[in-house]
Amino acid sequence: MSKKPLTRRDFLKIATVGGGALAASKMFRPVEASEAVEGEHQWAMVIDQSKCTGCGYCTLACRAHNDVSPDISWNQVVQVENLNGHPVFLARPCMHCAHAPCVEVCPVQASQYREDGIVMMDYDRCIGCRYCEVACPYGARSFNWEAFTGPNPAVPEWGEPEVPRRPRGVVEKCTFCFQRIDRGLALGLTPGVDIEATPACVVICPTKARIFGDLNDPESNVSQALRSQVSYRLREDLGTAPRVYYLFAKLEES
Amino acid sequence: MKSFFLLKQRLSPWQVWIGILVFFVLSGLIAGVFVLWKGLSITNLSDFVPWGLWITIDLSSIALSAGAFSLCAVAYLLGLKRFEPVARTATFIGLIGYTMALLALLLDIGRPDRFWHALVYWNHHSLLWEVTMCVCLYLVVLILETMPLFSRLEWVQNRWPRLAQKMATVHHYAPYLAVAGLCLSMLHQSSLGAVYGVLKARPVWYRPGISVLFIISAVAGGMALTALASMISARLTSRARVNDSLVEQVSAIVGWILVAYLYFRFWDALALGYTYQPGRSEGLRILTNGALSFNFWVGEIFLGALIPIFLLLNRRTRSMPLFRMIALALVVGGVVAYRWDTNMSGLLVVLYSLPGEPVIGYANYFPSFVEFVSAAGIVAYGVLAFSLGVRYLRVVEHPVDESEVIYQTLPEPAAAD
Numbered sequence: 152m153s154k155k156p157l158t159r160r161d162f163l164k165i166a167t168v169g170g171g172a173l174a175a176s177k178m179f180r181p182v183e184a185s186e187a188v189e190g191e192h193q194w195a196m197v198i199d200q201s202k203c204t205g206c207g208y209c210t211l212a213c214r215a216h217n218d219v220s221p222d223i224s225w226n227q228v229v230q231v232e233n234l235n236g237h238p239v240f241l242a243r244p245c246m247h248c249a250h251a252p253c254v255e256v257c258p259v260q261a262s263q264y265r266e267d268g269i270v271m272m273d274y275d276r277c278i279g280c281r282y283c284e285v286a287c288p289y290g291a292r293s294f295n296w297e298a299f300t301g302p303n304p305a306v307p308e309w310g311e312p313e314v315p316r317r318p319r320g321v322v323e324k325c326t327f328c329f330q331r332i333d334r335g336l337a338l339g340l341t342p343g344v345d346i347e348a349t350p351a352c353v354v355i356c357p358t359k360a361r362i363f364g365d366l367n368d369p370e371s372n373v374s375q376a377l378r379s380q381v382s383y384r385l386r387e388d389l390g391t392a393p394r395v396y397y398l399f400a401k402l403e404e405s
Numbered sequence: 406m407k408s409f410f411l412l413k414q415r416l417s418p419w420q421v422w423i424g425i426l427v428f429f430v431l432s433g434l435i436a437g438v439f440v441l442w443k444g445l446s447i448t449n450l451s452d453f454v455p456w457g458l459w460i461t462i463d464l465s466s467i468a469l470s471a472g473a474f475s476l477c478a479v480a481y482l483l484g485l486k487r488f489e490p491v492a493r494t495a496t497f498i499g500l501i502g503y504t505m506a507l508l509a510l511l512l513d514i515g516r517p518d519r520f521w522h523a524l525v526y527w528n529h530h531s532l533l534w535e536v537t538m539c540v541c542l543y544l545v546v547l548i549l550e551t552m553p554l555f556s557r558l559e560w561v562q563n564r565w566p567r568l569a570q571k572m573a574t575v576h577h578y579a580p581y582l583a584v585a586g587l588c589l590s591m592l593h594q595s596s597l598g599a600v601y602g603v604l605k606a607r608p609v610w611y612r613p614g615i616s617v618l619f620i621i622s623a624v625a626g627g628m629a630l631t632a633l634a635s636m637i638s639a640r641l642t643s644r645a646r647v648n649d650s651l652v653e654q655v656s657a658i659v660g661w662i663l664v665a666y667l668y669f670r671f672w673d674a675l676a677l678g679y680t681y682q683p684g685r686s687e688g689l690r691i692l693t694n695g696a697l698s699f700n701f702w703v704g705e706i707f708l709g710a711l712i713p714i715f716l717l718l719n720r721r722t723r724s725m726p727l728f729r730m731i732a733l734a735l736v737v738g739g740v741v742a743y744r745w746d747t748n749m750s751g752l753l754v755v756l757y758s759l760p761g762e763p764v765i766g767y768a769n770y771f772p773s774f775v776e777f778v779s780a781a782g783i784v785a786y787g788v789l790a791f792s793l794g795v796r797y798l799r800v801v802e803h804p805v806d807e808s809e810v811i812y813q814t815l816p817e818p819a820a821a822d
Contacts, residue, residue: 231759241759241760254530256533256603257531258523259523260526277516278522279514279516280513280515282533284452285606285607285751287606288756288758289758290755294445295515296445296446296450297444320515385760389606
């Protein structure tokens, strides 16, 4: 092979291949956001159906604190049965599953696990394909069919917005009020104990039907409640391992 | 009115045809702009039925493009050279079909400005990600495969003779491209079914059979559309020539694939009723006895499979062009009906995740006017592109004498330097 000066064509070839390889190495770097990593805290919620009166305050507080459109409920409350003439309600936030179908199916990793167990949406990454919505067994996800403009009717009566509004064309859902948890932890507060660090729906509940706390802490109120009482989770047969637990409505108390 | 008839007299049928298609494309374009501007709230989609007509168009156009990979595999990998001209038509249809699918998706996603996110932020757990990657890569393969066709454009040959020569030489890599196309298509044609099949939240979809049915029906539908489009073109214009025995052979293959499809479909549907699972039996009932039952029994099974099987496997009816064309058209319609039914059967059943007894609700969906107009625009774009291809690229040109070499009119590839 004779030595030839580098022609422009050769240079372009090398540059293209090199650049391509560089770009490829960037693209192929392992990203495992759809594998849950267990961190220091594992947040969970316990909802006591024997205490829930179906007042719907949680839905309204949630709308205000998370600036949710009136067309959307991150936290629905529905009547599920009648126990001796007393209605029984089911409040349904996002279950924050440990094996979340929405995280598995998202083509762009816009739904991700946080280390503390919260299933989080990246609204800047979501392309709005709605596959997560179709995949969620709990109907916890809502699509922004329209832009939410104008005043939020739940503000200021039920609280002040703490997070930016989501744009039109993305899917949104309950976040366990991650903004309150993160800010509270930074201030040295304990989520579930200090109200500033606790999800808005838990704080507002007039009958204290909701408990929030850390499953990793055996002394937290959720750990204690789950130890002392029989609980269930929604559609456990699917293996999604939700982080929202329910305590049964009891006959004598209702 | 009088002037209209005068106009009609002056216009050739070709001009009228193109005029009609351009009208639909333009109205689709206006509807599309409207959708991008106003957002998806002007559709009849909802949080219960988030996927509708556009997803059906998307699934169907990908399925009906499957002739490209399967006929290329027949021609270049099985070495049945006589199928090369049919494979060429199929490849062109494939290119159109995949661009149609991308157009439909662009309308359907909430943030079309972020369509490229799937290429950058990979979630390899997601079947939709896998499908997106395969579709994009396969589109590249299809562009390469159709390059020799585009090199025949006189305009390209005059303006950039060297480029035209280079484009024509891509044909030498056809076997490699056929392998790539086969791998990519086997992946995404079936995983499009698995996109539905993996969702345990929707019991009527949650089964392995959908993937198999998707790819088999896609091959049948894709080959059928290729044969049908070739036959129609040859009847309408002198610029398309078909070798009738070749088309007849393809049609017979379609008939046999349909038999396999119907067999699998039968067991798949039967197995759905084996156990009662909340949501699954309801989905099956919607399909066989409810809102989708006409579509299912008449569109999919009777007209979409049984009649074409009879017409295509019976030598007498198959040899008659009219019956053959009817049968092929029915196959295409059957595939579209199957895609619509698959999507709808899972979405129309709403399974409330309440404790205790399963509570089942039913949703409704009928596409809005804007959805129809934009979907018609996408389909018209496909027909328009194919019509132009027939006229200017000669995509339907079968050598009447089988020994004729297909690319003999092209310049020889430049000697390796």
